[in-house]
Amino acid sequence: MTLPATRLDLNGCAYGRPVQTHDAELTEVGPGTPCGEYLRRYWHPVAVSDGVTTRPQNVRILGEDLIIFRDGRGRPGLLTPRCAHRGTSLFYGKVDDDGIRCCYHGWQFDVQGRCIDQPCEPERGRHKDKVRQPWYPVQERYGLVFAYMGPPEKMPDLPRWDIFEDLPGEEKLFATDSSFSVGGDDSIKIIPWNWLQDWENTLDPFHVQVLHSTFTSAQFAKEMAVMPEVSYELTELGVRYTAHRRLPDGRELDRRSPAIFPNIISTPDVHLLAGPSTTMGWVVPVDDTHHRRFHVMRIPADSDPYVTRPRQMYTEQGRPKRWIDMSAEERQEWPSDWEAQCGQGPITLHSEEHLATSDQGIAVLRRLMRKQIRLVQDGGDPIGVTFGAEATQEVGSGNFFRPLAAEA
Numbered sequence: 001m002t003l004p005a006t007r008l009d010l011n012g013c014a015y016g017r018p019v020q021t022h023d024a025e026l027t028e029v030g031p032g033t034p035c036g037e038y039l040r041r042y043w044h045p046v047a048v049s050d051g052v053t054t055r056p057q058n059v060r061i062l063g064e065d066l067i068i069f070r071d072g073r074g075r076p077g078l079l080t081p082r083c084a085h086r087g088t089s090l091f092y093g094k095v096d097d098d099g100i101r102c103c104y105h106g107w108q109f110d111v112q113g114r115c116i117d118q119p120c121e122p123e124r125g126r127h128k129d130k131v132r133q134p135w136y137p138v139q140e141r142y143g144l145v146f147a148y149m150g151p152p153e154k155m156p157d158l159p160r161w162d163i164f165e166d167l168p169g170e171e172k173l174f175a176t177d178s179s180f181s182v183g184g185d186d187s188i189k190i191i192p193w194n195w196l197q198d199w200e201n202t203l204d205p206f207h208v209q210v211l212h213s214t215f216t217s218a219q220f221a222k223e224m225a226v227m228p229e230v231s232y233e234l235t236e237l238g239v240r241y242t243a244h245r246r247l248p249d250g251r252e253l254d255r256r257s258p259a260i261f262p263n264i265i266s267t268p269d270v271h272l273l274a275g276p277s278t279t280m281g282w283v284v285p286v287d288d289t290h291h292r293r294f295h296v297m298r299i300p301a302d303s304d305p306y307v308t309r310p311r312q313m314y315t316e317q318g319r320p321k322r323w324i325d326m327s328a329e330e331r332q333e334w335p336s337d338w339e340a341q342c343g344q345g346p347i348t349l350h351s352e353e354h355l356a357t358s359d360q361g362i363a364v365l366r367r368l369m370r371k372q373i374r375l376v377q378d379g380g381d382p383i384g385v386t387f388g389a390e391a392t393q394e395v396g397s398g399n400f401f402r403p404l405a406a407e408a
């Protein structure tokens with residue numbers, strides 16, 4: 001039955017609503033943008049070490065197109081792609097022991113962009129020292145190649161993390177750039193939405209109860225279906241929540257999960273393995289509407305993650321097949337982080353949001369982030385960066401069962 005128009009409550013009708021916008025200060029990452037400059041004060045993973053070879057590859061990070069390669073002596077290099085001579089892409093270059101040689105006229109650049117050969121020029125380049133291919137510093141750690149894309153005088157230390165130092169002999173590190181956690185598919189490298197949607201999800205403990213535990217099936221441990229009591233705390237590195245649950249079996253669980261600035265997550269084991277987490281992830285912006293996930297995890301020294309991990313993920317999450325193979329209808333049946341975040345659009349429309357009590361983590365995170373962005377604009381150094389220190393940072397995530405003393 002259709003109500004007569006006079007009896008309809010037409011408040012909230014979609015017609016004529018204001019222009020919907022995203023929060024550019026928190027989301028846009030290109031050079032010169034407020035958030036982009038803030039992010040450029042940190043090291044970011046740009047590739048998995050094993051994948052960086054003498055074959056040049058295109059990478060896009062923070063809205064910049066770059067070329068990554070490893071020279072014949074094993075040194076990784078990250079250069080801008082347009083050859084300093086007349087602009088051909090170094091993607092078509094050839095790499096030898098000393099650096100990358102452009103395909104067009106053979107100018108060769110080392111991993112720091114120095115021009116070391118100009119075969120068509122007198123004396124193979126009398127003035128080659130005057131040319132420098134724009135480049136960024138890189139360092140390798142934990143199986144990843146990290147780049148620093150900010151002002152040289154502000155280059156901080158590349159952090160060390162306690163969970164990846166001094167591993168027991170029966171464990172090794174595994175690094176990956178596959179988006180295990182959002183797509184459940186090891187072939188997805190570029191995730192088509194703004195990086196902040198993904199990173200702030202780590203301070204959203206309530207979606208664990210709904211999306212992952214009760215909306216369809218138990219994608220994680222079934223105990224996550226208990227509605228948690230959540231508290232948030234500021235740390236020296238960012239924000240952390242503790243989700244406290246009284247489990248049906250009488251145990252009490254504190255699940256601690258940090259958002260480490262500017263883009264690090266460390267999700268406690270979703271099957272409630274007790275103790276500190278053994279993984280970290282980096283949510284790295286590709287540009288304003290795409291990002292990548294890099295993860296490092298501790299695994300048994302004798303395991304092959306490429307064989308076991310992906311299959312395990314699908315069954316653990318209660319989904320029938322790989323995300324990439326699922327139909328739209330199947331994704332409606334078994335939505336997970338991918339559907340929830342992709343559903344927010346390429347950049348979510350912050351002007352349309354209604355943050356509520358359960359979004360306290362999101363609000364705290366954004367407030368602290370905005371503060372860092374403005375601090376950088378005012379000439380300061382953002383949270384967590386150190387200079388000339390060899391300190392190892394504490395990740396501080398995990399599943400901690402109470403009473404801790406009785407268990408010890």
Ligand code: FES
Nearest residue numbers: 083085086102105
């Ligand atoms: S364009 Fe690269 S050497 Fe000429």
Ligand SMILES: [Fe+2]
Nearest residue numbers: 201207212337
């Ligand atoms: Fe999630």
